[in-house]
Amino acid sequence: MIRHILLVQFKASAKTTDIDKVRALFEAMPGKIDGVVSVEWGENDSPEGLNKSYTHAVLMTFSDHDARERYLPHPEHDALKAVFVPLVEDIVVLDYSV
Incomplete structure (x- = not known):
């Protein structure tokens, strides 16, 4: 399994409805995409204040390396990026194998 973590800082102009x-x-x-096992979405609520302006997290789980490779160029991923990327001020992406 592969975990795909996104830490997101949305632009100040991003509307709640767009997010x-x-x-x-x-x-x-x-x-929509074979091998995408799960997606979790969350907003930062840590009291530590160490989020460095990142306000949202996405945790995706892929069944294996091949599933991640199918996801990255997939038309559904491209459609998501068309909506998502214009709203993003900054992002960190980290993947790791489980």
Whole structure:
């Protein structure tokens, strides 16, 4: 299994409705792309203040390396990016094998 973590800082101009749309697009991925096992979405609520302006996290689980390789160029991923990327001020992406 592969975990795919995104830490996101949205632009100040990003509207809540646009962010909600992005969330829905991410959460729909397991039903659209074979090998996307799950997607979790969360907003930072840590009291430590160490989030460095990153406000949202996405945790995707892929069944294996091949599933991640199918996801990256997939048209559904491209459609998600078309909505998501214009709203992003900064992002950190980290993948690791389980």
